[in-house]
Amino acid sequence: MHITITGNLGSGKSTICKILEDKYGFEIYSTGKVQRELARQMNMTTLEMNQLMCSDHKYDNMIDDTTARISRENPDKNIIFDSRLAWHFVEKSFKVFLSVDLNIAAERVLKDNRGKEEQYSSVEEAKEKLFQRAQTENLRYKDIYNLDYFNFSNYNLVVESTYASPELIASVIMKEAKDYYGLVADNHGDMVKVSRILLSPKSLYKEEVNKEEANTLKSKIVEYEKIKGLPDVRIAAQKDGDNYQVLSGMNEVKAAKEADVPFLLTALDIH
Structure with a gap:
């Protein structure tokens, strides 16, 4: 290679x-x-x-x-x-x-x-x-x-x-x-x-996931915690400077962040 x-x-x-x-x-x-x-x-x-x-x-x-x-x-x-x-x-x-x-x-x-x-x-x-x-x-x-x-x-x-x-x-x-x-x-x-x-959920969503949202996403978080590698999801985001705006898949991003998933497969628009 x-x-x-x-x-x-x-x-x-x-x-x-x-x-x-x-x-x-x-x-x-x-x-x-x-x-x-x-x-x-x-x-x-x-x-x-x-x-x-x-x-x-x-x-x-x-x-x-x-x-x-x-x-x-x-x-x-x-x-x-x-x-x-x-x-x-x-x-x-x-x-x-x-x-x-x-x-x-x-x-x-x-x-x-x-x-x-x-x-x-x-x-x-x-x-x-x-x-x-x-x-x-x-x-x-x-x-x-x-x-x-x-x-x-x-x-x-x-x-x-x-x-x-x-x-x-x-x-x-x-x-x-x-x-x-x-x-x-x-x-x-x-x-x-x-x-x-492959982008980090921590960059895609820089705020803290609040307790209420975490409870709502609990099953998805547990699912992601068991996954070795990339979750089988694809989210979309838009980049402007050093920040990202998630266009679709925000719940997946938050769950991945809480589960400490390192990367998400991202369809990215750059402006």
């Missing part, structure tokens, strides 16, 4: 990729690793490579080409591509996007030691700069590649990492990837378009 993982800044991509490597035997190719390989081919240091990339976009294209080549030349390897745009350039992959609430992302990057290039004095500063960086990168991708990075329809699986552990998310990605590649095998090797969005 080839799995490409991208997502919001602070969504835990590197941590989850490392779990997939350690637990499931995948080999990781990050953008940095591809960049170092390209630098070696050009007999340059990575610093020299970085300096060239700032002045000429053709080196971005060379890295993208190298990513695609690695995928083509290793069809029998299990590879994780940890990269902003590998989902677009790897010819055949299971495409994963990790989403996260901006407030949680800011808290995470503030705690991380990411070097002097990514230092913040407060959560608010981290939040502002993460937002600005995401917007800048998205504009850059549209300008260079004509891609809408945050359009969830680009991906086979969108998983929210705001409240779930990296270990759980890694196991979900593996299950979904195996199911997907099973469909590919049934389709005689042709990639198929399957988009699934």
Whole structure:
């Protein structure tokens, strides 16, 4: 399997990729690793490579080409591509996007030691700069590649990492990837378009479920508590900024939240 993982800044991509490597035997190719390989081919240091990339976009294209080549030349390897745009350039992959609430992302990057290039004095500063960086990168991708990075329809699986552990998310990605590649095998090797969005009930409904509502939903809550994995329900929501408006299935969302269900399969309209 080839799995490409991208997502919001602070969504835990590197941590989850490392779990997939350690637990499931995948080999990781990050953008940095591809960049170092390209630098070696050009007999340059990575610093020299970085300096060239700032002045000429053709080196971005060379890295993208190298990513695609690695995928083509290793069809029998299990590879994780940890990269902003590998989902677009790897010819055949299971495409994963990790989403996260901006407030949680800011808290995470503030705690991380990411070097002097990514230092913040407060959560608010981290939040502002993460937002600005995401917007800048998205504009850059549209300008260079004509891609809408945050359009969830680009991906086979969108998983929210705001409240779930990296270990759980890694196991979900593996299950979904195996199911997907099973469909590919049934389709005689042709990639198929399957988009699934898994969001946390805690993000879909941020208020507390009151006692009266919990009593009304008691049987559904007990049912959800017994389920290992996703409940067999699909709810609809609309996203506006960092908030969600549930369009259908509010009782299911509340019951799932009370039962501590990590994800719900969500049909999502983005505005």
